[in-house]
Amino acid sequence: xxxxxxxxxxxxxxxxxxxxxxxxxxxxxxxxxxxxxxxxxxxxxxxxxxxxxxxxxxxxxxxxxxxxxxxxxxxxxxxxxxxxxxxxxxxxxxxxxxxxxxxxxxxxxxxxxxxxxxxxxxxxxxxxxxxxxxxxxxxxxxxxxxxxxxxxxxxxxxxxxxxxxxxxxxxxxxxxxxxxxxxxxxxxxxxxxxxxxxxxxxxxxxxxxxxxxxxxxxxxxxxxxxxxxxxxxxxxxxxxxxxxxxxxxxxxxxxxxxxxxxxxxxxxxxxxxxxxxxxxx
Amino acid sequence: xxxxxxxxxxxxxxxxxxxxxxxxxxxxxxxxxxxxxxxxxxxxxxxxxxxxxxxxxxxxxxxxxxxxxxxxxxxxxxxxxxxxxxxxxxxxxxxxxxxxxxxxxxxxxxxxxxxxxxxxxxxxxxxxxxxxxxxxxxxxxxxxxxxxxxxxxxxxxxxxxxxxxxxxxxxxxxxxxxxxxxxxxxxxxxxxxxxxxxxxxxxxxxxxxxxxxxxxxxxxxxxxxxxxxxxxxxxxxxxxxxxxxxxxxxxxxxxxxxxxxxxxxxxxxxxxxxxxxxxxxxxxxxxxxxxxxxxxxxxxxxxxxxxxxxxxxxxxxxxxxxxxx
Numbered sequence: 041x042x043x044x045x046x047x048x049x050x051x052x053x054x055x056x057x058x059x060x061x062x063x064x065x066x067x068x069x070x071x072x073x074x075x076x077x078x079x080x081x082x083x084x085x086x087x088x089x090x091x092x093x094x095x096x097x098x099x100x101x102x103x104x105x106x107x108x109x110x111x112x113x114x115x116x117x118x119x120x121x122x123x124x125x126x127x128x129x130x131x132x133x134x135x136x137x138x139x140x141x142x143x144x145x146x147x148x149x150x151x152x153x154x155x156x157x158x159x160x161x162x163x164x165x166x167x168x169x170x171x172x173x174x175x176x177x178x179x180x181x182x183x184x185x186x187x188x189x190x191x192x193x194x195x196x197x198x199x200x201x202x203x204x205x206x207x208x209x210x211x212x213x214x215x216x217x218x219x220x221x222x223x224x225x226x227x228x229x230x231x232x233x234x235x236x237x238x239x240x241x242x243x244x245x246x247x248x249x250x251x252x253x254x255x256x257x258x259x260x261x262x263x264x265x266x267x268x269x270x271x272x273x274x275x276x277x278x279x280x281x282x283x284x285x286x287x288x289x290x291x292x293x294x295x296x297x298x299x300x301x302x303x304x305x306x307x308x309x310x311x312x313x314x315x316x317x318x319x320x321x
Numbered sequence: 322x323x324x325x326x327x328x329x330x331x332x333x334x335x336x337x338x339x340x341x342x343x344x345x346x347x348x349x350x351x352x353x354x355x356x357x358x359x360x361x362x363x364x365x366x367x368x369x370x371x372x373x374x375x376x377x378x379x380x381x382x383x384x385x386x387x388x389x390x391x392x393x394x395x396x397x398x399x400x401x402x403x404x405x406x407x408x409x410x411x412x413x414x415x416x417x418x419x420x421x422x423x424x425x426x427x428x429x430x431x432x433x434x435x436x437x438x439x440x441x442x443x444x445x446x447x448x449x450x451x452x453x454x455x456x457x458x459x460x461x462x463x464x465x466x467x468x469x470x471x472x473x474x475x476x477x478x479x480x481x482x483x484x485x486x487x488x489x490x491x492x493x494x495x496x497x498x499x500x501x502x503x504x505x506x507x508x509x510x511x512x513x514x515x516x517x518x519x520x521x522x523x524x525x526x527x528x529x530x531x532x533x534x535x536x537x538x539x540x541x542x543x544x545x546x547x548x549x550x551x552x553x554x555x556x557x558x559x560x561x562x563x564x565x566x567x568x569x570x571x572x573x574x575x576x577x578x579x580x581x582x583x584x585x586x587x588x589x590x591x592x593x594x595x596x597x598x599x600x601x602x603x604x605x606x607x608x609x610x611x612x613x614x615x616x617x618x619x620x621x622x623x624x625x626x627x628x629x630x631x632x633x634x635x636x637x638x639x640x641x642x643x644x645x646x
Binding site: 098100129133134135136137138141142144146149150151152153154155163164167168199201202212215216218219 | 542543544546547548549550551552553554555557561562565566569639640641642
């Protein structure tokens, strides 16, 4: 386990979650910290509780969930620390989108199906950045341009179902980044996309991080994606955090068995892909 | 889109002709005739054979049915529905005087139903499984299970007779002509309160669980969670994201409800002696008043087909994923 750093901007301490009283916990005593500008990958098999951690971090777990522990957003030195689990709903609404943002696995499903893209963007810009009605539309098109959409006007007029998965994930990123957050939580942002688009989205997130001092909490089951984006990897297995190591020490010999397994899985996937490519004439 | 609208309109024509032809054949094959109906029971009330023959000739009852249908169709195309057999007035006039109260009542009921259903269903959907939610659902099942005529009798006996809050017969009081405009308005409202409730209560009881269930499934969707994650207030998420997606399926249901309420309820209108479409239909079937029955059939068919068409088009407008080719 890594020692807690003095300038961490996001701290999860002894977090335990169960979805209903009396049920088995989904997370047990998980602690982790994220530094300013740092990228953490939370890796684990499906069902191990990593998405639960992501939802807890932005307090979107169902109201019936029983949560213990603490989550604190410190942010930069200007802003007051926010107790994510203890604050009232109003305070959390001001944190969401503005200081902590999130993108989801299913990009099309995370957009309102009956609202044009530019209207969804304009709405967020108005609410989060206080843009006026007239400037919001132009700002919406600009933000589409910033996430690498070549034809912002056409995409802005489109409805979510008219977009490809990669395009929709770019839109979802534009929506998440609209409030210039300090921390971006990306819950399997590339799992629903195919290979080349995955690489493009990864590159887009990396590029955004380079331009802004954005911290990243990446949730993934794919060690390859984790390696390409994160500088630290936290491994969850069976609802507990079992490993936490810098990316360059990932190949050291004394890693936890779960970490080894995930690395092997990623390598197997890569070699399978290479074999497939060699076979294809 | 325009192509779809045109195709959709053209498709309603055979449906319309089918409805009208079927009703025409059915009602003319039914036992009894306007000659005996409008002059009392033939044989009992002493309508002479000569009078009977004269009435049959006047109503063209001896011509073959297909000829009669042809004559009738020819007039209908020119919007002439003929005269009522019962009192000789034009059919359009007889229907119009009944259509106005029915139309007004229909749209008032639907507006009130929405005003009740949306907040109640929203509350239930956002507090699922809690006590209030369970009470609301139980009440809906209970009220929906009461047949309208029983509900009508309960309201007449309880609210009309015992409490004497509302009149329960007719549309206006006897001294209606002497009242001021405001009093006339109040008079009509109070006369329609009980029969309106008989339509309203089952409708609300049907819609609340429907809207609640739809909203519950919308609330589970990713985009609602994502909207919260973007920092939108709970109010805004509910109003701008959850509600529009909830009301969309409701459009389809509206397409079924509007014609049902608009057609009037024969039982309720007879029970409350309320002069609407339902009672007119009852009276004209009783009198074998073929022109009025057919006029109402044409009108009702047009309304049903029209509402269905409008609902389909609205659906395409409300849900961009449904754009017809």
